[in-house]
Amino acid sequence: MKHFLNTDDVTREDLESLLDLSDEFVEVLARPIPKVPALRGKTVAMLFFEASTRTRLSFERAAKALSADTMSFSPSTSSLSKGESLKDTALTIKAMGADALVVRHQSTGAQWRIADWTGLPVLNAGDGAHQHPTQALLDALTIRQHFGSLDGLRIAIVGDIRHSRVARSDISAFSTLGADLTLVAPSTLLPVDLEGWPVKVAGSIDDALDVDVVYLLRIQAERGGASVFPSLPEYVSRFGMTRERFGRLAENAIVMHPGPMNRGVEIAPEVADHPRARILEQVSNGVAVRMAILFRLLGGEVHDA
Amino acid sequence: MHEILITNGKLVTADGVIQKDIRIENGSVKEIGIDLKTSGETIDCGGSLVGPGFVDIHVHFREPGQEWKEDIGSGSAAAAAGGFTAVVVMPNTEPAVDAGHLARFVIDRGREEGLVEVVPAGAITMGREGKKLAHLDQLWAAGVRIFTDDGDSVEDAGLLRRAMEYLAEIGGLVAQHPEDRGLTRDGHMHEGSVSSRLGMAGIPAIGEEAVVARDLALARLTGVRYHVQHVSTAGAVELVGKAKAEGLAVTAEVTPHHLMLDHGEVERMNPDVKMYPPLRRPADVEAVRAGLVDGTIDVVATDHAPHAAHEKDVPFEEAPRGIIGLETSAAVVNTSVELGPVEFFQRMSVAPAHIAGLHEHGRWLEPGGLANLVVFDPSAAWKPEVFESRAENSPFIGRSLQGRVVATIYNGRVTYRDGKVHR
Numbered sequence: 169m170k171h172f173l174n175t176d177d178v179t180r181e182d183l184e185s186l187l188d189l190s191d192e193f194v195e196v197l198a199r200p201i202p203k204v205p206a207l208r209g210k211t212v213a214m215l216f217f218e219a220s221t222r223t224r225l226s227f228e229r230a231a232k233a234l235s236a237d238t239m240s241f242s243p244s245t246s247s248l249s250k251g252e253s254l255k256d257t258a259l260t261i262k263a264m265g266a267d268a269l270v271v272r273h274q275s276t277g278a279q280w281r282i283a284d285w286t287g288l289p290v291l292n293a294g295d296g297a298h299q300h301p302t303q304a305l306l307d308a309l310t311i312r313q314h315f316g317s318l319d320g321l322r323i324a325i326v327g328d329i330r331h332s333r334v335a336r337s338d339i340s341a342f343s344t345l346g347a348d349l350t351l352v353a354p355s356t357l358l359p360v361d362l363e364g365w366p367v368k369v370a371g372s373i374d375d376a377l378d379v380d381v382v383y384l385l386r387i388q389a390e391r392g393g394a395s396v397f398p399s400l401p402e403y404v405s406r407f408g409m410t411r412e413r414f415g416r417l418a419e420n421a422i423v424m425h426p427g428p429m430n431r432g433v434e435i436a437p438e439v440a441d442h443p444r445a446r447i448l449e450q451v452s453n454g455v456a457v458r459m460a461i462l463f464r465l466l467g468g469e470v471h472d473a
Numbered sequence: 474m475h476e477i478l479i480t481n482g483k484l485v486t487a488d489g490v491i492q493k494d495i496r497i498e499n500g501s502v503k504e505i506g507i508d509l510k511t512s513g514e515t516i517d518c519g520g521s522l523v524g525p526g527f528v529d530i531h532v533h534f535r536e537p538g539q540e541w542k543e544d545i546g547s548g549s550a551a552a553a554a555g556g557f558t559a560v561v562v563m564p565n566t567e568p569a570v571d572a573g574h575l576a577r578f579v580i581d582r583g584r585e586e587g588l589v590e591v592v593p594a595g596a597i598t599m600g601r602e603g604k605k606l607a608h609l610d611q612l613w614a615a616g617v618r619i620f621t622d623d624g625d626s627v628e629d630a631g632l633l634r635r636a637m638e639y640l641a642e643i644g645g646l647v648a649q650h651p652e653d654r655g656l657t658r659d660g661h662m663h664e665g666s667v668s669s670r671l672g673m674a675g676i677p678a679i680g681e682e683a684v685v686a687r688d689l690a691l692a693r694l695t696g697v698r699y700h701v702q703h704v705s706t707a708g709a710v711e712l713v714g715k716a717k718a719e720g721l722a723v724t725a726e727v728t729p730h731h732l733m734l735d736h737g738e739v740e741r742m743n744p745d746v747k748m749y750p751p752l753r754r755p756a757d758v759e760a761v762r763a764g765l766v767d768g769t770i771d772v773v774a775t776d777h778a779p780h781a782a783h784e785k786d787v788p789f790e791e792a793p794r795g796i797i798g799l800e801t802s803a804a805v806v807n808t809s810v811e812l813g814p815v816e817f818f819q820r821m822s823v824a825p826a827h828i829a830g831l832h833e834h835g836r837w838l839e840p841g842g843l844a845n846l847v848v849f850d851p852s853a854a855w856k857p858e859v860f861e862s863r864a865e866n867s868p869f870i871g872r873s874l875q876g877r878v879v880a881t882i883y884n885g886r887v888t889y890r891d892g893k894v895h896r
Contacts, residue, residue, distance in 0.1 A: 253783065253786070253787065254787060254788065254791075255786055255787070273788065275788035275789065275790040275791055276661075276671055276672060276673050276742065276788070276789060276790055277671070277742030277788055277789050277790075278788040280741075280742055281742075281786075281787070281788055296672055296673065296790065297672030297673070298671050298672040298673070299672075330672075331672070332672075333672060336670070336672055359669035359670075359672075360664055360665065360668070360669050360675060360677075361664075361665050361666040361668075361669045362669065363666040363669075364666065364670075365669075
């Protein structure tokens with residue numbers, strides 16, 4: 169594996185082996201000194217062209233827990249604001265000695281271009297509304313920790329699927345791992361054409377409560393524009409995970425959310441704080457899966473300094 | 474006396490293909506016959522087709538204003554290499570060609586280069602801003618026959634109606650780039666299964682079809698000659714077909730790339746497959762092919778749209794729209810569509826010259842006329858690698874194509890032969 173760009177072409181075997189490796193790093197992170205020397209001497213550059221808090225911090229934590237050095241970059245203070253092209257920025261960072269690039273970009277496929285231009289291993293930390301593959305890994309790990317396996321699990325993904333890179337990555341990873349998927353969204357927030365997608369579709373969350381996992385997506389007012397549904401209360405009435413709906417879930421079912429949450433919109437505050445909401449576990453697992461993928465891409469040639 | 478003898482070719486005429494030699498003398502076709510002789514230059518066609526030079530009624534040469542992408546010199550060389558003897562350049566330059574002196578500038582620059590007849594199209598509205606009418610009278614007087622705000626639709630139906638009424642009276646052609654920005658806004662590729670997988674905002678077919686449907690109603694009202702640029706959807710082909718059946722003076726063009734490629738090409742997110750209209754579904758590719766074969770679509774036009782390498786070397790969504798096409802047009806059409814030689818030259822030469830009102834081009838070859846012709850080998854296999862165009866934003870680089878231009882003769886002079894442009 170040279171890059172980690174999407175979940176579409178990762179095999180079940182590779183996904184499971186990454187999850188197994190992630191389990192080992194979960195154990196490392198629970199140690200009194202949660203750090204291993206695996207990537208000592210390696211430099212991981214964080215190129216976040218789009219604002220991010222959790223993903224960026226999570227990658228930094230993961231790189232440091234593997235003893236790699238990190239460099240980071242923020243678009244507002246960078247030479248991008250002086251008109252430098254993405255290609256020149258990427259080549260400049262490479263020239264400074266980066267061994268791998270973690271990239272988030274608002275444009276679909278930017279990471280593929282950067283991989284071509286630089287030849288360095290590229291980890292996709294989110295491109296447009298396309299893919300966010302490490303999120304899919306941490307979500308799969310969180311589900312596997314609770315249920316042991318995704319095989320045969322029924323998972324409902326609820327909300328703005330059309331504009332969600334999390335949904336796209338989750339759908340291919342979950343389905344590769346054997347889960348049975350239902351998408352729940354108003355038609356304005358569903359992808360226009362679902363030809364070939366391994367999913368069923370429901371028009372209201374009430375039709376999709378008989379599941380093992382309810383995965384709630386953030387309503388992104390900044391992406392879809394304001395006119396994709398009439399009002400937030402109307403959205404909540406058809407798609408919100410209210411207390412009452414939570415009460416109708418099976419006893420062992422869990423609720424997940426990639427964050428940041430809009431409490432009171434897609435998820436009621438009481439549900440967000442419930443032990444069967446696995447949102448903070450997802451965040452913790454994020455560090456472990458990012459360690460796993462960094463190790464997999466860079467760990468082949470550990471320095472013995 | 475300058476003479477050229479074209480031997481061993483298959484001459485394509487309105488009635489079919491015949492084995493005849495052609496002798497050109499002082500710019501004109503002097504004689505067509507068997508076993509002709511000359512004291513001058515001889516071009517042995519080796520069995521290739523010989524027909525009227527190709528005519529492209531939709532190209533962008535970027536001059537004046539964006540010469541780093543292309544200029545009338547490099548664009549003319551690309552045209553000659555593609556077998557063209559006349560091209561109609563779009564008015565979306567900087568400034569836009571919205572007045573007589575700008576049209577004359579383009580014509581003069583084309584003559585200066587001397588490789589192909591460069592014919593300006595004029596803007597319909599001042600600055601292509603869609604607010605007030607351009608100097609249609611001046612443009613007409615300068616020789617402009619095709620009017621378009623190409624790059625954008627004329628959205629204001631009232632303004633378009635007035636332009637149509639004015640141009641119907643003088644005989645001008647209204648050519649529309651059909652795009653409803655309210656429907657296509659933010660879109661980067663065809664809205665469908667591939668855009669859904671990639672999470673990219675889509676350009677729906679209805680964004681093209683809604684404008685064509687409205688414009689056909691206005692064409693019916695005003696009686697203007699109306700031309701649909703770069704038809705790309707099955708629905709738009711159907712609308713044009715119905716309008717023709719009704720007897721409206723409607724014509725349509727399709728690009729070579731829409732005849733060969735579909736939206737699956739965008740999976741690799743390479744900006745060299747980004748253009749407007751976008752590559753559509755395979756069913757749309759079938760529909761435009763069928764439309765070109767049955768004549769619903771009259772002509773092939775490349776929408777040759779050069780951009781500098783650095784402008785395309787960015788993520789797909791940030792890249793400008795457009796690809797070059799002049800040097801691969803005939804090959805791509807020949808590879809993608811089953812047309813007989815007569816129909817091939819009809820769509821590539823005769824009909825486009827007729828639409829653009831170019832009397833010295835697109836004429837079946839006969840003694841007397843100016844010698845504007847192309848020698849085309851429909852069985853030659855090749856892969857495009859380098860271009861005469863200043864740009865190289867082509868999705869056909871490295872692709873196997875069939876059919877290659879052997880020589881181009883413009884006003885009786887060889888402008889391209891065996892891989893070289895003759896300036």
